[in-house]
Amino acid sequence: MSFATRTGPAWLTLAGLALVATACAPTEPEPRPSETTDAAASGTAAPSPTDTPTTASPDASPEAASVLNQEGVAAAHPDAVAAGITVLESGGNAVDAAIAAAFAIGVVEPYASGVGGGGAALIAGPEHDPEAWDYREVVAENGEIPASGTGVPGMVAGMAALHEEHGSLEWSDLITPAQQLAAEGSTVTELLAQRLRSDFGPASIQGLDAFHDDAGQPLAQGDTLIQPELAQTLSTLAEQGAESFYTGELAEQLTHVDGLDAATLENYEPERTTPVSGTVGEYEVLSAAPPLPGAAVIQQLQVSEGLDAASAQPGSADYIDALSRAWLVADASVSEHFGDPDFVDVPVDELVDAEANQSLAQNASLRTSSTSSEERDPVEPGNTTHLTVVDDTGMMVSMTNTLTSFWGGSASENVGGFFLNDQLSRFNAIDTPNNQPEPGRKSVSWSAPSMLLDAENRPVLGIGTPGGRQIPNILTAVLVPWALQGASLEEAVAGPRHSLQNGVLALETEPSSEVADLIRNNGWDTQVTTRADAVFGSVQALEIDYDAGEVIGARDTRRDADVTIIEAD
Template identity: 55%
Template sequence: MAAGFLALGALLAGCAGEPLAEKFSAPTEASDTPAPSPSAPAQTLLSQEGIAAGHPEAVKVGLEILEQGGNAADAAIATAFAVSVVEPHASGIGGGGVTLVAEPTKDVAAFDYREVVGTSGKIPASGTGVPGFVDGMATLHETYGSMPWDELLQPAEDLARDGFVITKFLGERMNDGIGSQIVSEHRQFRTKDGSRVLREGETLKQSELAQTIQTIAEGGRDEFYEGSISDELTEVEGLDATTLANYETEKFEPVDGKVGDYTVVTAPPALPGAGLIQMLQQAEGAGIASDAPGSAPYVDKLMAAWSNASDTVTENFGDQRFVDVDLSEVLDRDQNLAIGSKLEERASKDSPAGDIDPGNTTHLSVVDRDGMAVSMTNTITSFWGGTKSDVVGGFFLNNQLSRFESIDSPANRPEPGRKSVTWSNPAMVLDGQGRVVMGIGTPGGQQIPNILASVLVPVLLQDQPIQDAVDGPRFHLQGGTLAVEGKAGKSLKALARANEWKIRETTRSDGVFGSIQALWVDYDTGTLDGATDVRRDGDHGVADTDQ
């Protein structure tokens, strides 16, 4: 059982184990259903509440919901729909995701609403699986929400209909060759005269997407899975009426592990969370706390730990409803520390196979005044859902099922209703009293574990402020190539030669190193500390409460 979030200060020790799934039924027509009645909130704990998300407009939406008295779940739902509008390349109605929710005095809960294989058991050429995003948001609303469903979706509808200014990063994704090829087929992404794709600084309006969001706001999740939207979805190869109608979000028990004086809580297989914990513990055992971030010893240790974790995820993980995944050794802290102590004796030139590609996905973290925390990662997998993506109702469908091919192992095989192994990795950090002190996550594809480690190691093992850690250097080893940000220094070049690695120097526009969205809670002062990652469009906002 994952360690609980004891906001009143009682100690609760977590223990790792294999999570079991629990089915949740999503709400039906929101307009006819009264707002949910969650259990009475705990006494206000914090003098501040806030949100970190992938776009300033989405952060603004989340803060407005919190200011209206909504809780962290309300803010997360509204923000997620808003993100689907302002980051159409990254996540949304046509995709899925995973969310961790922590309530005071209760264990952290994990909700998996990722895409599944249809009844045929076959993967379409597009890689599109049955989307879970809408059911996931509806399930979170039914379980935790305090504001009416349609009010939470209204800001996203307004953003889609009224438009927003295209940022530098979105402009690059829309005009980078592949992106231009994809979006040029859709009128809303072109200038009024149709002569070219819109650019940074121009306004993007998505009237068809606005109508879809309005339909979901009025009709609830059933309008998507069994109503007018489902009628359009079933025309897409790989999507069928039966799988859509039967889609249900799953509630899982998270996995957790101690790192330094903290406990990291994250999602279980088929997600890579247990591999992230393994990686962090092995790096800790290697003595990485004494190495400066970005130094050659630091990078060598972290990449060796990453190589082990990557093997764990790609060779052993799978959908636990279909295969048994033994986490007893993966989450054995003593064993991981011991392995870490000998990392420098192994062949550290070992490298996970594969290419280093730009990483998609989006993340948001929310903490409200009553201490509820949400860590949510949503995605349509590749940017724009891949080159063969379909568009329905103004939104791009995912290519999540392509992960069955890219992560090819006996534990990860497609069959009806199954979810693939993937790299989405929302996480939370608990202090010694079992209280959530951090929600964290990032886009980045297979780079996600390394992106997270680049912040978690300095914060948890070296006491760095969160913004300093987010601003720090990032690295990723894949296919014998070490990706670095900007120019590689002499010591890293020497390390690469010694380990027989190539060096790849990346720029911001390459989109390799994600965008951390994190919040840190200080219970002594009742305040929040956030970080803004300038690698993409990420932002955060913190507001004083009426405590």
């Protein structure tokens, strides 16, 4: 197979990968910006194929210049963070570290992501034009969606394409940490133990010895999870390259799965796109392009700003009111406009127009589509995983990967030790005129890896989260304090979260009297969540302080997340 983008020339197979390094000239240190930038983010063209080694020769391309004294990795599990840090300490760049962390997180969070799923990523640097990648699942060439909702997994092809363009270490070296975790084992966390026993967990792991103890019970917190079959799959990927997943040994296993055929596997291509962008406060916000909801996230932020959310205390009635009004505007935009832009027109420029959204704010309503309390379902937990990486050149990667539902849904299959996605179920879940299945089409979904740029067009914050349909609300709840109120990253990540869905307001704590009045006045129901409910995600964010040359992280305690900052060599 070839790793071609829909908009560019064909990629090489991994047998002929080459480093295409980005030259980043030194820049003068800048504090957090005080001026609004109106420069639009743009993608870069895919490189032309050429047969070159898997690592750069001394004169292949100039190395990027260091502008920071630190590097960092934020991910949903300490073992995935450690994998990324190991790569950075070995001389790898942010893309190398992100790839290693992505493979590793699929081992220790098998319910959330892995080689059977897909994802999206943003990449930017101080003098590197932002680029977006979409390597999510597509409808098979016969146009049919299987009962499982499984689409062609794009994660492996996506990592291969990123490595081909930006990688500096050997492909196999980036998979080794994940392979070792699978073969040698990782400790079962409280969250993994819960997922093994809840929603789709019991059915998904039925008959899989790796996830059960000697008595046949699901592994408990503190047990060791060893996944020999997944370890073998990762060894095959390391030794035979990504093409083994789409045309080789692993592809042969996948073609036995309903909905996956040899032709669709072979023809799968990750897609390079231009990030959507819009001004919020003093920053340019970048996020994932349609059919992902990045433009809706930006719209929600801009409408929130127009409603003066910056003057409201996070978690207060005024704050929840403003952000919920903004969310209903953005949610309506997704329903009305969003779809795969290769098949439908999505008016992105209109959706991220700050002036237009300021006007929309004046008429933003809190009316919801549901008026009968009997029709209201609780806000559901949200799957997915996110990671953010920064290296000493200021290159930043913001990456969201997913199986869609936990474990890939109720009809998930385990092939080669990994779980397959149910991404194509999103055509039914988001059943709008612009989101209908066709061969090769991607569905609207909720993953939204994002970044904020300063007045010099340098990335100063990379952010993302799991959370399903709550993702825009989670990101807005963190970005309004950080970008508009001057809160520290730690304060913003630890702050209260809420989500209004179908007349139900989910909160993390019992509502105050003022919030209770807001709920009563709008006829909403209240849902108070716990950590085990996994509703409010786990934000993985890194901030860059160019003046100090430092990377700043904040650990989100809502899940098993971790963050590590190291001194650059």
